[in-house]
Amino acid sequence: MTIENRVRELRAVKRITQGDLAEKVGVTRQTIVALEKGSYSPSLLLALQIAKVFDTTVEAVFYLEEE
Template sequence: MMKNKVKELRARYGYSQETLGKEAGATRQTIAAIEKGDYVPSLLLALNICRAFSLTMEEVFWLEEEKK
């Protein structure tokens, strides 16, 4: 399962969901879904989100190990 720090980072940077969406080329609803873990962004969208925060992919997104 993919995890992320988008909500935490957005708050730290003072971005609204709409502002981050505009920066990354997505809608507010898409950003909300990513934050809740309901939507896994495409590679391009994930890179654009990272660029908006000036962070690497690993600092924003990671894979959580599946429990067997």
């Protein structure tokens, strides 16, 4: 199983840049890039912070994909 996410999609809806999101959650833009590419799995704290920025639940942003 892998963790997939809708971060890029949700950013587009809210018109938030990768840099803006990174600043809001206290990480680098490169972390957001890696997260969106699927090469980085966020900590629980980061996942919660990202969900809060998008005013939604963690489950609405991140989900498990069976391989």
